[in-house]
């Protein structure tokens with residue numbers, strides 16, 4: 001899918017930053033308009049159309065940057081908005097997402113990275129096109145997840161892609177037709193995307209156990225994710241599987257306590273394989289589990305958390321691949337250049 005030369009409004013009060021980033025974005029295929037202060041930027045946002053807005057957030061304090069973001073959201077609701085921030089990553093991410101930004105980058109901003117982000121964000125916007133092929137949706141969703149939730153909680157880098165792979169293998173083994181399997185794969189990538197819309201992202205990297213309030217909040221993420229993806233005509237079933245991924249066979253899951261075969265088969269598969277990858281992955285509050293412990297846990301939940309048919313099939317796959325798959329989270333973190341505390 002090739003895009004025409006997209007228009008970008010670049011806002012920063014440092015002339016050198018404007019010059020360097022502007023030139024690079026121009027060479028990267030964007031039509032760039034420069035603004036050196038929030039006032040002129042807001043005027044431009046009122047009078048011209050932009051595909052993307054890239055703005056510093058601190059001029060004379062956050063309120064000035066918020067002004068540009070607010071004007072962008074008001075006058076250019078379809079534009080991609082990327083903030084450049086000097087603030088610590090998590091707070092910046094939370095503030096940016098809540099106020100409608102598409103993404104954020106920490107300063108100093110690498111122009112090459114910025115160009116890549118813009119291209120990717122503009123593709124995400126293409127999600128609204130009903131003509132997208134499976135491969136396009138996979139690319140867009142993979143970028144969306146890697147760019148958002150897996151960046152806020154770097155321990156989870158690659159969780160969506162690994163879950164997709166396990167979904168594909170299980171879908172084949174359990175005889176899903178090709179189109180159902182593709183939808184399951186998309187749900188595998190995107191199942192935790194709704195976490196980025198929770199009010200407080202801080203618990204995602206919390207070291208201790210969650211409070212009851214935090215646990216209640218996290219339980220909203222399947223439906224938040226389903227709602228976010230719900231606008232796309234091809235994704236109706238994908239939304240269902242995302243919404244079901246924490247339901248349990250015995251009806252004790254969330255959010256709806258759906259039980260047994262009332263949970264779709266793809267939803268049951270997703271709910272099983274994503275638990276495996278979560279157990280295998282080191283998180284802020286736990287180490288990755290050893291294979292024997294994982295298998296013992298999964299067997300113990302047969303007929304409780306997991307559909308017996310699904311878990312039996314997955315255990316066959318684990319007997320063959322389990323040791324390798326347990327190493328995958330660390331491999332993916334290294335490949336993504338993610339460093340987590342040891």
Ligand SMILES: [Fe+2]
Nearest residue numbers: 191192245246
């Ligand atoms: Fe989840």
